[in-house]
Amino acid sequence: MTLATPDKETMDILLDLGGEKLKICYQCGTCTGTCPWNLVRDFNVRKIVHQAQLGLVDFEDEDIWTCATCGACVKRCPRGGETIDVMKAIRKVVSEMGAGKVPDSLRISIKNIASLGNPQGEAPEKRADWAQGRDVKTFTPQTEWLYFPCCIPAYDSKVKRMALATVDILGKMGIDFGILGEKEKCCGESVRKAGGEETFQSLANTNIQTFTESGVKKVLVSSPHCYHTFKNEYPELGAEFEVVHTTQLWAQLLEEKKLNFSREIKKKVVYHDPCYLGRHNDIYDEPRRVLEAIPGLELVEFEDSKQNAICCGGGGGRIWMDTPKGERLCDWRLEQAVELGADILAVACPYCMLNFDDSVLTLGKEDVIDIKDVSELVLEAI
Amino acid sequence: MGNVESINSPNSILVVGGGISGITAAVEAAEVGYEVILIEKSPYLGGRVARMNHYFPKLCAPYCGLEINFRRIKTNPRIKVFTLAEIENISGKEGDYDVTVKLTPRMVNDNCTACGKCVEVCPVERLNDLNYGMDKTKAIYAPNPLSFPTNYVIDTEVCPGAECSKCVPVCPYEAIDLSMTAESVHMKVGSVVMATGWKPYDATKLDNLGYGKYPNVITNVMMERMAATDGPTQGKIVRPSDGKEVKSIAFVQCAGSRDVNHLPYCSAVCCLGSLKQVTYIQEKNPDAKVFLFYIDIRATGYLEDFYRKVQGYENLSLIKGKVAKIKEDPQTKDLIVEAEDVAQGKKVSEPVEMVVLATGLVPSIADTKIAADITYDDYGFIASQPPGIYAAGCSKRPADVSNSVMDATGAALKAIQSIVAGGQNG
């Protein structure tokens, strides 16, 4: 019988690929205990980390693609470990060194992004179609704001409502903004988490180049994923522009009394913290401030909110992968919202919206609860 | 005890802290023949051990040893004890230290016979800090029937003072003097032993474990009081929420310890402490199911025997896995403990009626770092000191009673050497 033997080379590679922190893990299992996946299925984070520590990762195992990089375990790790980096490193070994097989749906999405700049495989020239019928101009160096909607609102017939709401508000506020349309490419945040480092690099560089050439100074984003990478990762590659998430802008306009609500929304609303807005960037209050300002609106909280918010399951490339029914965090989260008796589940991330829209259908909750972007509610209340 | 004076005995040793380490250093030095001044900031000696139910691994009563030590103190004219006393200032060098000690007024003088008449009339109640706030005493109280000194004490924080004075006339011995004020004692001493001890880590900082939020989540030090006959529940292990006898309980190891977000070091005593508390359950609630969640069980030396003994208890499940989260069922006030059972390789959610957090040790000296030439490590433990000052027990590192006593005995000798050398050790 031949036994698996710890493999230093593999471990060294994982360290080189950014998994340094895996060394200090002392195998307490806090990550597994914290990971939201275990609400709906078994997922042993600790074990994968230990396999990495011993260079014994099973690169064929689908579980290495399970982590949604929500960061819940990172916040709790008693050793200050960086689980996401470890997962990233493992995935890199597969996608870049061919150690195993990238799940088809993910592979195709990344291929699309690489070739067409969007995961859906849509034509780049169609990227601005969502804005048809709206007075949305193309960004010029004189424009104050670049609005960067993210691939999903740009192409998804339903999710585009968050982009539309956004531009409508901007219009009403008379804020000077524009879009880059077909020049936009996917921000690459999730590609990177999925191990597609090279693809990410080229996307980032193209975007940075486009932005610089177009003279972009301030970017408004609807997606916390775009926000995260623009704000925390692009600068390393030479980006120099300000990034603002829609919820932040709305909150600021409220404060400056530029944004005023006249219409009541007599609804019970629960706000779902997107991992990349909340845990990854500590933006918890702005969206809540905006919602609380809406007359008649009753804001309720999940038992697990803010730092402890449960992920929708869409991060880390999961958004492009199929999750079997019964194992979907978004379904679990939606049920939670329904139990709370909320009429509206307010989101602030296109991934969350896509996931929850789907959950509403599959769980048949159309008459029970609506999924709305914070921007939609803002627009209704103006 | 300390009526104000200035003590000028450069050949004497000052011991700061009247816990087991300080008491040991004091009596051991005095029984060699040296003058010792022992100061303690609370109204009684014994420190943390006086608040424990049993010691591991012998499961004996701390007051058994304390009783002997108190008798050694009472029968030894070379030991001078000041309670409610704290160092205000310390200067000088080996063989010649100038120390100012601040005395908080006890409001009860040495006429007190501990007859208890005053308590009957006292109208004011206070949370009993000795029982970690789990019950109340009157504003005038005796810490514990076995404590030393036996004099009653008034909690000036809550006592209305002169305007009330109900206790003053009922005391047949004119022992209560509400006009007492804080005083300072100046002393010259030859050397100093720092035995300032430890305090439990603030468990409210462990937001995922629900302490302070859920009534049935308690800490290990509270459990010691609960199990004690003279404790707030007269030794019954019951749920704070409803006083119901506990039928299932979980111990959460490393509650703060070995955690870069809290206490990066290991607190060294919590594993054995919890194993000991498992025996309380075994004795008092024999049917209760017990779960103990740990990372590593650190039973060094022949404490391993005790670990093995407790492992034999069939109602105990030892689960390797750090607790990630504790939730409460708002109806029943039961708790759900979430962790990975590493041996099984999967997450478990264990419903229990009560949870004990094995919170770690924090050096007491960390918040009142003495203005002497002492250096501290990143965690506030004493790392080094000038000749003439010697750290003992948990002011130096987390340690159990037996090791603290060993260490304190050694510190007593170092302090003696400083006097013998007359300051020539540096």
Add this chain to the structure above:
Amino acid sequence: MDKKLGVYICGGCSIGDSLDLDKLSEVATKEYKVEICKTHPFLCGKEGAQLIAKDIEDGVNTVVIAACSPRAQQEIFSYDPGVVLERVNLREHVVWSHTPQDEDTQMLAEDYLRMGIAKAQKVLPAEPYQETIDKTILVVGGGISGMTSALEAAKAGYEVCLVEKSPSLGGWMSKLYKQYPKHPPYQQLEDTGIEAKIKEVEGNPRIKVFTGAEIEKTTGAPGMFDVLVRQNGSQTSLRIGSIIQATGFRPYEANKLDHLGFGKYPDVITNFQMEELARQGKIKRPSDGKEVESVAFIQCAGQRDENHLPYCSSFCCLTSLKQALYVTEQNTDASVYVVYKDIRTPAQYEDFYKRVQEEQAVFFTKGEVQGISEGGGCLTVEVEDTLLGEKIGINADLVVLAVGIVPNSMPEEAKKATAEAESSEEKCEGAAERAPDSGFYAAPALQLKYRQGPELPTLKYGFPDSHFICFPYETRRTGIYSTGCVRQPEDSATSIDDATGAALKAIQCVEQSSKGMALHPRAWDQTYPDLFMQRCTQCKRCTEECPFGMYDEDEKFNPLPNPTRCRRCAICMGSCPERIISFKDYSVDIISSMLKAVEVPEEDEEKPRVIAFLCENDAYPALDVAGINRLTYNPYVRVIPVRCLGSMNIVWIADSLSKGIDGILMIGCNYGDDYQCHFIKGSELANYRMEKVQETLQRLVLESERIEVWQLSISEYDKLPKIFDDFLETIERVGPNPYKDF
């Protein structure tokens, strides 16, 4: 001495309200014809204290204070050694625990006063045992512990003799390549610094070093030991005050670990051999001298295993972490695997664990080693990995077994009895002495010429430790202290603290002895046993039962007391059938006269009487607490405190019964594995003796229920009232003592 008694009765703390003090005074004045008997409402107050002081000035030399517990107001009621003081506990044991203004309560108080006076009449002032005490400290063992004890004692101004078996000082520390960090931030390996320490010892004028030397014979007692040291043929005789045994440890025999391939494969070595390799420079494989590229450490190689060493050796985890760095420091490409059960890096050592984890080449995993095999030019360690839940194989050039330690006091072959012990076959008490924890058991180190064996008695696993938590330096041979790894598994940092403490205890021993004072736990005691040899029958009970080996024996089996070995527990006094062993303030006769002072009502009065002998350190204070908490209990019980239940002499039972006492309670400390008796075996011996007594009772057609022996901890005060009340029910059931009206 001609006694001038003064009796002082306090009326304070509701004593006056609950009792008829005039009637009480009459006990003194009428029954005992005491001339000076005063009552005062507040005896511990200034005025009261002065009252007594004045009478002492005027010649009172025996003071009976009937007030609160003797544990209270001790500072106020303390007089110069010439004055005999007896405290009668009217407060905690009478008025606070019994119905006020009640006939039985009054009777209780009166009996206690009688007992107090009866005792006071017989107690004499202590006359300290004064001998010329030599204050030289002998340290046996020249490792880190021994050298530390020697230096620390010398720094305090004491002469020291240091005896080391091997040709040079240093012990195991001098065999180490480096030591793991002992200082913040616990990141870098440190030099052992042992060379400097050796120089310091050798250079210290107060320390006389004997290397290559062994102890041939130790006679005498603390302050006056005569030690014969053999050093390369020649003998030196030393006068010694006290002894520190720091004889250290040896590694566990790895050849018992064949399941881990030791002895089978040359490249399986122990952690101790690993130090040698490291000291030689590059770490190479023993088999072929190849520089190691991969090393596997197996933790708990024998430790925590009941077939080998049931205990944990405390420092093996840290040692392997350290040795892992030896490997990575010499070869950054090397890989190191550590297989553990639990990583035990207590306190700030956790920082060092983290630091070694960060070392790229070091792998940790938790698991059970299934076996070791050879093949493909390396060894393969098969591990059932608990973290992966599967078996893995670790390939390594070198396998290091982290073996544990065995105290050198542990004999190679566990011999049990010796001729001396067997010579007293018929004495069951002797059985305790022939158990593996006796002084006959341990391997030769001190060669004591003691009746109870040549070495420190050991407890579990051959460590000469008394396992006291709050008094870790207690041993069962007065003035001889064990320290370092011979006492318990501990690392060098702890050993240094430990050895410093041991030095203090050794110094304390000679200082206390020079004042004729006892050592812990009766450090204040200046009395010592006095034997009336004319009546000795050479029964050897005292010589066998003393927990501290105080008595030697002459060829006729006469006991030869060594007062400076005595801890004043009076267990010998309890053991003596001839009642010839007495202390000035504590003797068979004194207690008997207290018993006889109790007034036993006629049978028809239906007031039974029970005597309760209570351990004065635990049960007695517990009864005080019962009083302080105002718990009430049967007033027919008369309490007598004893130094240790082991000092109970059977004759007291006889005296009580013949006096008509209906029952006897004895309450001592817990015994057994977790014994809490501060004289080690006192309560156990008492229990053993009483079993014998109960047999005798049956022969005298007296019900054995008339005697009960209890184990009680000081914190179990709440149990006492029930013990008393239940016992009185038993007594009422079995009926009055038939000898009552004789």
